[in-house]
Amino acid sequence: MQPLLLPLLLACLLPPMAEAGEIIGGHEARPHSRPYMAFLLISVQNSESWFGENLPFKTKMCGGFLVRADFVLTAAHCNGREITVILGAHDISKKERTRQVIPVKRAIPHQEYNNKTLANDIMLLQLHRKATVNTYVKTIRLPRKNHSVMPGKVCTVAGWGRLGVNAQAADKLQEVDLKVQKKNVCLHRYKYSYDNTIQICAGDPGTRKSSFKGDSGGPLVCDQVAE
Template identity: 40%
Template sequence: MGRQSPFLLQIGVFILFFILQAATMRDRIIGGREAKPHSRPYMASIQFKGKNICGGALVNRIWVMSAAHCFDNLPESMQVVLGAHSVTAQEPSQQNFTVQASISHPNYNMETLENDIHLLKLNKAALVNDFVRKISLPKQGEDVTPRRKCIIAGWGDTTDFETHPKALMETNTEVVSRASCNSSWTGSISQHMVCATSPDNVKRGFCSGDSGAPLVCMNRAVGVVSFSSFRCANPRFPDVYTRVSEFISWMEDVMRSF
């Protein structure tokens, strides 16, 4: 029994190493870099008790776009922070809001993540300045072409142990065809989705802590972070985003009604 202990210890260390590696890959912008401070002034941090839960994008002075799955179990007492570079420290540029209305798409499906889009109405209008600006949106029905170069940014955790990045992170990604994406995701990718992955087979992409953040191509928010492989930034499974252009009419209707 005593002679088996070193072997069992080695197995335990190996398992622990594997778990830590998996955790590191699962919850952060993969292969990213720190964004230039306030170079993404449309970014919103959706928070609960001062902790970043999801990302979002300011689409006008009083509305933020995010992902519906962020709000499956999120209490109503959430806050929205605009103008942040760090979400772990107070910055003079930050603007803080409560939420007046929280609306998921009526056909959102939490199992398939179809129609995974959400709107938050802020309790007051944002002050637009060098640190806070809205993002442009595509036209209704407009599609983004494969190989289009894009940017994704977020404050997702760096490990499963709630280790937050010190500042906003970003990485490059490239749109892939829906047909190619469907071959990886066994037919689960609909016309309401858009896929992107690293153009050079390097691990780059988003993870769960970045949900709701915008996929920005040609300075427009064409996607909303929805889901990815368990092993994030896995080139075999492109990252999947909600296709914003499919929901422009719905968004306009909601923003007129509230």
């Protein structure tokens, strides 16, 4: 499995996002052990869903994470006509009493986002109302300015994306541990797209562990910090 390209947090605002999005080679997360995780339902402008199927409800899904009671961070390519954020969920197929469903008031993609190269693929979502922070819904810390993650560090990615290339999306939150690699690993594999000044290289090409479609927008978490 190829390593992930994860955009690095820039200054005080820009956090990382997994470039693709399914959890492969991971396992189900302990319910509500990641209370910062957000599940996004996004209305798109045509009948092509995130997975390329023609579906009548015209939606796609992404991940995200709560950084303030009224703001979620996600990937800019997760934008759409309307976005609904679900917080406090573990099994998204059920109406759990812990979940909070909040529409997005305003989507703020990075002003230099490029939808062809996915450069600056980050977006802030201002919620229509503040989330109620409790045991099941919490914010996660962002790294300090100029903070860097050392190669060899084992971090975690989580999401509700597909469990395999030809598999269905997961109902229950999945997670997988990924090792941060030296920059030259991704520089060698992605020499035309990897920018070693703004991206973290994570994953192991020798194992089948990764994120994929549906997990986009979720954070790489190292020591309880969204990197």
